[in-house]
Amino acid sequence: MLTNAPKGTKDLLPADAYKWQYVEKAFADICERYGFKEIRTPVFEHTELFQRGVGDTTDIVQKEMYTWEQAKRSLTLRPEGTSPVVRAFVEHKLYAEVQPSKMYYNIPCFRYEKPQSGRLRAFHQFGIEIFGTDNQMADAEVIALGHDFIREMGIKDVELRINSIGCPKCRETYREILRDFLAPKYDALCGTCKDRYERNPMRILDCKAPEDQELVKGAPVMLDYICEECQVAFDDLKENLDAYGIEYTVDPGIVRGLDYYTKTAFEFISRNIGAQGTVCGGGRYDHLSEELGGPPIPGVGFGLGIERLLLTMEANGVRIPEPQGADAFIVVMGAEAKKVGLRLMRTLRQEGLKVEMDDMARNVKNQFKYADRTKAIKAIVIGEQELENNQVAIRDMESGEQVLVGMEDILSILKEK
């Protein structure tokens, strides 16, 4: 028990950390190129933020939050990234600055779910948000950034699906139309879909049970019932994506599970990482700020699962460059050589080189063995003979060539390559 991480959590071990560093750097990089700036918010928030923001009826709020009481306040580990960013935006009145605001983040999130492939209780997301404009330029830019990032990570099998889930007005109208259509078939629906009928009938369209897929044929489609304004916006979005040259398919089955979404909804889906194939998902949320008691601030953004991203990269055979070994490994023989070695190592490290020495008092053979296993590029050998002449031997670990050089020339030789 003591030596077991809690269910649904994963340690990132030294052998894999470079992969995360790689995608984290690449993500920060592309965000900066697209004009986004980083924002960091706390890991926990007032529980009410998510109840209001994500929505009281959602699965996330009803059964998946890590919530506790402290000093008479109810606090919750963030289950998603958008509401906290909106909260910070309103709290610090960032709407008073130049608009739009374009922000990105790299955060851990927490949901109490049953773990499976691509789903953890403590997981990590990249996210971006654009606040302050309801123009579909913003939606297209968000999608373009997600698309280009996924491509830059070497992923080829991910497909973009877009949809419009309308605004609160047209969505309610549509739900009624859909319920009317399904009412006569209600008894034949599967158990989960009977629940969905009241709570979120749009999900029934996406049910995997073959009987239900049959029942749902010919059902009215949301897209046919969105209002004029939403239709214009959706056409606008498609036009912008076409202009970017980004391919997509319109999928009326894309239904986001958080209440705050309006109009644009999209997902980037992989078929090769198991059932949880959504690598990146997002959309527009024009009423979230107001819902939280702030001024009306339109917004659009996405969340991108880092664990799922890495799974997809692996499935695509992407090779992330492995970190190199030390520029130089200092092999020492004898007490005096050790002292000289330590001093040399410190100097070289201060010069910005990656230098290591044996910490286990190994013999020469095993020092070399260690240098070899850790992929050191050069070995610097210091023994009695070298010390007498104020020299060291520098050995190229790949070719095995070894040359004697004076102490004062070490730095320039190492920096040559």
Add this chain to the structure above:
RNA sequence: GUGGGUGUAGUCAAGUGGUUAAGACAACGGGUUGUGGCUCCGUCAUUCGUGGGUUCGAAUCCCAUCAUCCACCCCA
């Protein structure tokens, strides 16, 4: 919350009731304290996730429990 699979060393594993639990890789040490990658030798599970039961005898059969993986639901 529901359903299914799996648990033998750091990793991959053989072993399906009979006394000392194969093997490979890794790790560590050594082959006369001055040289790695190859090679040779050595070390590395009183114990088979844990607890109970059946039996003369259990890693092997039964029960429980825990962990893990996968799927549903839902989402990143």
